[in-house]
Amino acid sequence: MSRLLRLILFSVLLTALAVAPARAQSASDLQSPADFLGYEMGSQFTPHHRVMDYVQHVAAASPNVEAEPYGESYEGRTLMVAYISTPDLLDERETVRQNNLRRIGLADGAPTADDAPAIVYLSYNVHGNESVSTESALQTLYELADPTNSQTQPWLDNTLVLLDPLVNPDGRARYVNFYRESVGAQPNARRMAREHQEPWPGGRANHYYFDLNRDWAWASQQETQHRLELYNRWMPHVHVDYHEQGIDSPHYFAPAADPFHEDIAAWQREIQTEMGRNHARYFDENGWRYFTRERFDLFYPGYGDTWPTFNGAIGMTYEQGGSGRAGLMVHTAEGDTLSLHDRFVRHHATGLSTVETAAREADRLVSEFVSYHETAASNPPGDYAAYLVKARDAADHGVPNTPDDRIHALHEHLEGQGIASTIAGDGTDMQRSGLRYADQTEQSAAIEPGDLVVSLNQPKGRLAKVLMEPQTTVVDSVTYDMTGWSLPYAYGLEAYALEQSVSVSGDTEAAPPTLQGADTDTPYAYLANWHSIADASFLSDLIEAGVKVRFAREAFELNGRTFEPGTLAILRANNRNMGSDFDRIVQETATEHERSLYRTATGFMDEEPDLGSGNIRYIDAPHVGVLAGSPLSSLNVGEVWHFFEQQLGYPATLLEPGNFRDEWLSDLDVLVMPSGSYGDWLTDERTEALQGWIQNGGHLIALGAANSALSGRDGFDLAAPPADADSAAASPELTRYEDRAREAATRGTPGSVHATTLDGSHPLAFGIERYFTLKRSARAFAYLDSGWTVAALEDTAPLTGFMGHEAQQELDDTLVFGVQSYGQGRITYLVDNPLTRGFWHNGQLLMSNAVFFVGNE
Numbered sequence: 001m002s003r004l005l006r007l008i009l010f011s012v013l014l015t016a017l018a019v020a021p022a023r024a025q026s027a028s029d030l031q032s033p034a035d036f037l038g039y040e041m042g043s044q045f046t047p048h049h050r051v052m053d054y055v056q057h058v059a060a061a062s063p064n065v066e067a068e069p070y071g072e073s074y075e076g077r078t079l080m081v082a083y084i085s086t087p088d089l090l091d092e093r094e095t096v097r098q099n100n101l102r103r104i105g106l107a108d109g110a111p112t113a114d115d116a117p118a119i120v121y122l123s124y125n126v127h128g129n130e131s132v133s134t135e136s137a138l139q140t141l142y143e144l145a146d147p148t149n150s151q152t153q154p155w156l157d158n159t160l161v162l163l164d165p166l167v168n169p170d171g172r173a174r175y176v177n178f179y180r181e182s183v184g185a186q187p188n189a190r191r192m193a194r195e196h197q198e199p200w201p202g203g204r205a206n207h208y209y210f211d212l213n214r215d216w217a218w219a220s221q222q223e224t225q226h227r228l229e230l231y232n233r234w235m236p237h238v239h240v241d242y243h244e245q246g247i248d249s250p251h252y253f254a255p256a257a258d259p260f261h262e263d264i265a266a267w268q269r270e271i272q273t274e275m276g277r278n279h280a281r282y283f284d285e286n287g288w289r290y291f292t293r294e295r296f297d298l299f300y301p302g303y304g305d306t307w308p309t310f311n312g313a314i315g316m317t318y319e320q321g322g323s324g325r326a327g328l329m330v331h332t333a334e335g336d337t338l339s340l341h342d343r344f345v346r347h348h349a350t351g352l353s354t355v356e357t358a359a360r361e362a363d364r365l366v367s368e369f370v371s372y373h374e375t376a377a378s379n380p381p382g383d384y385a386a387y388l389v390k391a392r393d394a395a396d397h398g399v400p401n402t403p404d405d406r407i408h409a410l411h412e413h414l415e416g417q418g419i420a421s422t423i424a425g426d427g428t429d430m431q432r433s434g435l436r437y438a439d440q441t442e443q444s445a446a447i448e449p450g451d452l453v454v455s456l457n458q459p460k461g462r463l464a465k466v467l468m469e470p471q472t473t474v475v476d477s478v479t480y481d482m483t484g485w486s487l488p489y490a491y492g493l494e495a496y497a498l499e500q501s502v503s504v505s506g507d508t509e510a511a512p513p514t515l516q517g518a519d520t521d522t523p524y525a526y527l528a529n530w531h532s533i534a535d536a537s538f539l540s541d542l543i544e545a546g547v548k549v550r551f552a553r554e555a556f557e558l559n560g561r562t563f564e565p566g567t568l569a570i571l572r573a574n575n576r577n578m579g580s581d582f583d584r585i586v587q588e589t590a591t592e593h594e595r596s597l598y599r600t601a602t603g604f605m606d607e608e609p610d611l612g613s614g615n616i617r618y619i620d621a622p623h624v625g626v627l628a629g630s631p632l633s634s635l636n637v638g639e640v641w642h643f644f645e646q647q648l649g650y651p652a653t654l655l656e657p658g659n660f661r662d663e664w665l666s667d668l669d670v671l672v673m674p675s676g677s678y679g680d681w682l683t684d685e686r687t688e689a690l691q692g693w694i695q696n697g698g699h700l701i702a703l704g705a706a707n708s709a710l711s712g713r714d715g716f717d718l719a720a721p722p723a724d725a726d727s728a729a730a731s732p733e734l735t736r737y738e739d740r741a742r743e744a745a746t747r748g749t750p751g752s753v754h755a756t757t758l759d760g761s762h763p764l765a766f767g768i769e770r771y772f773t774l775k776r777s778a779r780a781f782a783y784l785d786s787g788w789t790v791a792a793l794e795d796t797a798p799l800t801g802f803m804g805h806e807a808q809q810e811l812d813d814t815l816v817f818g819v820q821s822y823g824q825g826r827i828t829y830l831v832d833n834p835l836t837r838g839f840w841h842n843g844q845l846l847m848s849n850a851v852f853f854v855g856n857e
Helices: 003-017 031-036 048-061 087-091 093-103 132-145 151-158 169-184 222-234 266-286 306-310 342-358 362-378 405-417 461-468 535-542 572-578 581-590 634-648 661-669 684-695 706-710 723-731 739-743 805-811 841-852
Strands: 065-072 078-084 117-122 159-164 238-243 259-260 314-321 328-332 337-339 388-391 430-434 441-447 452-455 495-498 515-517 525-528 550-552 554-559 561-563 568-571 597-600 616-618 624-627 652-655 670-673 699-704 752-755 772-775 790-793 814-822 825-830
Touching: 031 048, 031 132, 048 065, 048 132, 048 169, 065 132, 065 222, 078 132, 078 222, 087 093, 087 405, 093 222, 117 222, 117 554, 117 772, 132 238, 132 342, 132 661, 151 159, 151 342, 159 222, 159 342, 222 405, 238 342, 238 535, 266 314, 266 342, 266 362, 306 388, 306 461, 314 342, 337 342, 342 362, 388 430, 405 452, 405 461, 405 535, 405 581, 405 841, 430 535, 441 495, 525 581, 535 568, 535 581, 535 841, 550 568, 568 572, 572 581, 581 597, 616 739, 624 634, 634 841, 661 684, 684 699, 684 814, 684 825, 699 706, 699 739, 706 825, 825 841
Parallel strands: 117 159, 117 238, 238 314, 515 597, 624 652, 624 670, 670 699, 699 825
Antiparallel strands: 065 078, 078 159, 328 337, 388 452, 388 495, 430 441, 430 495, 525 568, 525 597, 550 616, 554 561, 752 772, 790 814, 814 825
16 A cells, blocks of 8 residues: 555544544633633643643634644554634635635635635744753643634634644653652753653654654655645645753854755745844843844755745744753753743744734735745746656566556656646657756656656646755855755666656556466566665565565576566475465565565576575675664654665564673564764774674674774774875865864865765675665765675766865865675675655665675675
8 A cells, every 4th residue: 555545544544533522612711821821831741641631622612723634643642733713714725725725726726705814833842852842832722722812812703723733742742751760859051961862762763763854755654655645735824843952052043044955935935035134133132142044044945944835835944942851841051940831832934924924914925925936837947847857767677567666656756745746648759858867968768657757847746846856055064964866876777867848648557566477377486676665675575474584696587577676586395385375475475565566387497596506696685784873863863763664574673782682683583773972882892792703604784984083903804995196195275264164164075965886796796786875974985895885986076065165175086885705795885874754765675685685695
């Protein structure tokens, strides 16, 4: 079942669950958060279940509020949104929603009313340990819900507010539980106190340690998928993302800092500034410190301010000083005491100020919002009119008539973003000229059945451009996050940016799986393709079902078709113990994974190797361990954990580094070392234990900074590249203090995309036609002397994004991925993280190859 279908079914279920008694006609029973919860707001942290209780109370007691669950977290906690407006607007809520979509071309038909309220979406606590956000949300909800509040009620006459009090309930629960267990009878404001030393992994991230504020454009996480479904149903005009920052930082609110992405409109900047001026009025009255236009830019599209901005909204981040180290109170560097209440009142003030400004600017917000989408559809931004993404040419290769999984995965990804795309149907045959992504050259490209076409002539054309464009225009090298991300690179696909518009028709659903080849109920073997993470997940479930599987180390031919290295061969001879269940299990598993199979009645191939050859290697199902704990990167640990559980579906045991016992190695075939600091863990004694385990057949996979820990140690063929003589001899240049950040950028790699030279004959690269690597570190290693350099960076000029010129020199001709044989075992070096933020799709197959093929070859 596709992710989209799961979300639709889940949405239907939630709608059914959300049917509630009639909305209150008066607010006589409405309680403040303090009265309902039994403590003053800002005096303690409210757990998730009490947050939900209060939202439901307000919805039942106020005629201004309706509440709706819209999903749940990985740990099963409810995600809920409150709709706030006048009773009349709430009665017309569905009409307001549909008319808003009709005005911008995202729903059929004409609007049924001329007047339109401003739709404001307030999102709180996306980072779980930035915990004051939810406390402020409850007070803001109350004051907007109270019909007797003479200040707020006029704002609701032309404004409908969506308030999500708790975006990341699992992370918040982790933090709140920690704090409640750690604080004494009275809070201790000294920074050294235990209650201010949140343990690994902290409460910032979700269950899988993903940063949900960097997931909007990728939607790799369940919470984000539910939130985007809600967002796209409404398409608000204003979106605010509530955060906290360092203890000593003053409050930050819009307008944002440079660099602004080139697709952000002037009117969006202007209204941001109006918002900031209104907030400043309240902060000035109270003597509160604040700053604007510094640090927090609008460039990377995965944030809760930028993604809504590219959807035509006024997207903003508000940052209060505090975060997980602040607790209920903490001393600042200037000798003051920052309390939870101090933090609470500031976020509460900006919440009300946002609604106030939106009400005042409602007419302009709506008209500019409509124009933003209309002009995108009629006059696409930028130099290109459409993007063409080519499907794999499989005419004579592998199982016939199988769709390219990557094309369908990208189509589904775009669909989740609300972006229209079309998979060209049978009979499509046209030529267009355009910029080829892989080498940035102008070429002619054929548009054929199975190819994906994304036209920018659509309401979400600007978002489509931002996510798909071959080159991102970086207007300032000093930026807060990644500068390169284009989706065709992430999926490893051949793509072209087309100057001419193009229209194709076709089916968006993949062809149903089929049984092909020999017409027999008891084939000698089943053959299956190996091109995507979907194929790897199929293999995982076969292994889980007890099926023994082999893979081709070399290509072979059968019935005029070439089956490439990596092809899965499921032989009856290897599975005789399964008896008559063999065919049923293989076929049912294939159907579940929507995999087509090719049956062969013989093991004798037209071109060797035959299926009984030693080149058709047995996959000895590995027992996998993953180091997971301090002092490793919780983000990378989470990426690996999520990969095994949610993407690959293969069991992996998480191992606490601090409790690790060397004798555990004997129970493992594969040990994954996520990125992190290994200084105290990788002692000489442990290094010897790892070396002995590898020599006896173990397989060590090192990601990111874990490679630095192995570099230079005896037995590990990983070393820094030779120093450039000219560079080493050059005298350092004087740099002005004010230019220090810009000077550091010359050595920086904030996230750029590069083509690699790939050795497709190595099992680590099986099924991968091309690999574009996402560089987020200047970590550099020479080509392997005694191993295989599977992917190399020979040209450091970024295809998209920024890399400092000094970093380019240092990374020239360096290792990206490699494998070293060591005794009977293997060491796989993954210098660049192939699992970044769960969206680098091509890296998922690479990691699968490392798990299943390397060491079995």
